[in-house]
Amino acid sequence: MQTGLRIEHINNKDEKEWKVLFDFYYAPLCAFASDLLHDDMLAEDIVQTTLMKLWNNDKTFESQKHLSFYLYRAVYNNTLYHLRDHQQFVNVEISDAISLGHHEDDFAMAVKEELVRQLYEGIQQLPKRRREVITLSIEGKTGAEIAEILQISLSTVKESKAKAIEMLRKYAKDNPLICFL
Missing domain, CATH: 1.10.1740 (Rna Polymerase Sigma Factor; Chain: A)
Known part of the structure; x- marks a missing residue:
């Protein structure tokens, strides 16, 4: 990744x-x-x-x-x-002109948005089950809700989520934009 x-x-x-x-x-x-x-x-x-x-x-x-x-x-x-x-x-536009004094914030925000975009790319590269679990988790679903939706056990949800997070952490660690967070 x-x-x-x-x-x-x-x-x-x-x-x-x-x-x-x-x-x-x-x-x-x-x-x-x-x-x-x-x-x-x-x-x-x-x-x-x-x-x-x-x-x-x-x-x-x-x-x-x-x-x-x-x-x-x-x-x-x-x-x-x-x-x-x-x-x-x-x-x-006037709202943009007001923010011109806050370019550092704009710069940081744009880089953070790009990092989030790249993390979603990383999520898309996860194996299907891990991708489904992490996507539902990001949407705010609980482990029990995810298990019910995907018709898998709660322990499978926890294991899949842990492995997905581990893979995404590695992706974030290898990502050069992480320095901006």
């Missing part, structure tokens, strides 16, 4: 590894920028430009965690620069 991203290959501009980086980060970074801009195409342009600038400079990273932080921060900053340079702060 991890990306398999090898940071030393990213630092050495290995094209295959950069494809993995692109596949892993592109959509979440676009969603992040789009939340700030309310413009999907512009968000894609900013993310592409950010990734191209990174490819063309000599920046290296100690770990995937540092790379993740750098990418989100760079997209965030490039989005704000774009808004400033194109004087689009005037076009931002």
